[in-house]
Amino acid sequence: MTRRLTVAQALVEFLAHQYTERDGRRRRLIAACWGIFGHGNVAGVGQALLESEGALPYLQGRNEQAMVHAAVGYARQSDRLAAHAVTTSIGPGATNLVTGAALATVNRIPVLLLPGDTFATRPADPVLQQLEHPGAGDISVNDCLRPVSRYFDRIVRPEALIPAALQAMRVLADPAETGAVTLALPQDVQAEAYDWPEEFLADRVWHVRRPAPAPDALAEAAAALRAARRPLIVAGGGVVHSGAEDALRALVDATGIPVASTQAGKGALHHAHPADVGGIGHTGTAVADALARDADLVLGIGTRYSDFTTASATLFAAPDVRFVNLNISSADAHKMAGLAVVADARAGLEALAGAVAGHRVPDAYARAYTAGKAEWEAAVRLAYSWQDEGARPTQAQVLGALDSVVGDEDVIINAAGSLPGDLHKLWRARSRRQYHLEYGYSCMGYEIPAAIGVRLAAPERPVWALVGDGTYLMMPTELVTAVQEGIAIKVVLIQNHGYASIGGLSEGVGAERFGTAYRFRAADGTYTGGPLPVDLAANAASLGMDVLSPRTVGELRDALAEARASDRPTCVHVETETADTVPGAPPAQAWWDVPVAQAATRPAARRAREEYERQVSARRRYL
Known part of the structure; x- marks a missing residue:
């Protein structure tokens, strides 16, 4: 049996029937499609979304890059088990996707890109927005997306969609391979009809399994942990993506090994846990970096060992230091010349806990890092505190005021500027997915659209986008989307000129x-x-946001509480005292x-x- 549909109609129908399943829970793989329409996709994907009558929900964006950021926020909050598609026309709409695609791929977050493309049948050369390349007739601007996509294909014939769409879903659902996936759709092919097999359009489930570690690798890792006198766990984003927080806590409770976290891994262990020593690396805490310098064994779990984490390969300084890397990606597991344990984070941690049962770190080591943690917590309290409620707040005091207002369910989003350093050092993460830092690409402009995506994935959670004035000026456009859709994000806009x-x-x-x-x-x-006499509060208000403008530390806390209680998109605009270091905290303990x-x-x-x-x-x- 077949159905006669256009290529675009078949693709929309196909996407509406794709599911992931992990641990017995099934969910839509492609939950919605963001779009801005031009001549390259309006009569193809646009018409197909209209004809689908909501089978694949449509979301209207204002900026193509921002739409990808929103899709990334949604997928990350969904533990990479659900994603969004993004469609644009050929030309500037398509090339605007490149930055967002790079961010998704760098951070291993699934997003499906569906840019229009120039005519496959070449009825005229050039058509509007076509890039003419004298030496290659098959190049279009969409080729810019190749190096930033985990999978790329151009659908030049209807029947080519079938294998390409299946490969696209495979990559999106693969936790080791995922990232941006691009299916470039020539505008004439989008509208071409074809007889599609019913099997292609039927429900399809992509099983996300939890591979266990190889027995020999597990035995070697357990032996290395038992032999270590100063072990340190580095928890990366893979812990959170896997939902392995409970497994990590169980291993730490049993062994007493301290845990330092990357930006993506922060929150994998509750900040109040005795073994949580905070962020590691160039933006890390004094206690975590001191432990890293002396560690004789580093157990990296779900981390890519970026230069910020390793202090550009200067942090782990002990002559005898060795690495054990538990990672679902073989490439990451083999970094730092480590013992590679290729496995899902949760499955690997559970197996490792069994293999080291009865082992604990020396009591003197536990006492030392506990004392270091207490010293750092005192520094955080000092940075958050204030003496004069009528004074203009520092950035650290803004975070302290926010910390006093939010609950365990709130989500804090940031990506760039001076905030990532302060947050990594100071924020006290108290629930999974509360701490949402995009620091793989550290893309200015990410925060506001990502907050929309997170709120769509978790409508019950208050969501905060923390932005400086530099980031805000790069991409405030999706505030209009939040207002249009009634998505009650909270924006903390810090003005430091x-x-x-x-x-x-x-x-x-x-x-x-x-x-x-x-x-x-x-x-x-x-x-x-x-x-400059720039009034960013007035700008946010002009885009439809409710705006609060506290001028002092005392007013700030009340404004944040009001914003949290609001059911409308709300911006808290605050001018801060500028400072390059966190008051009360030691300067960076690690180089970059x-x-x-x-x-x-x-x-x-x-x-x-x-x-x-x-x-x-x-x-x-x-x-």
């Missing part, structure tokens, strides 16, 4: 904060004049490699180069 994080970095590497402040030009031509000018005439750059050479000498290759 520029790129605070990069300003501090610029000063540290000898670039003297050049071009990092939002200010008028001074008489000498530099951007060192007065602050940002190359410094090797030849320069300015004294600041010369001094920075001397410090760079001192730090880089500590880098090692883990072999």
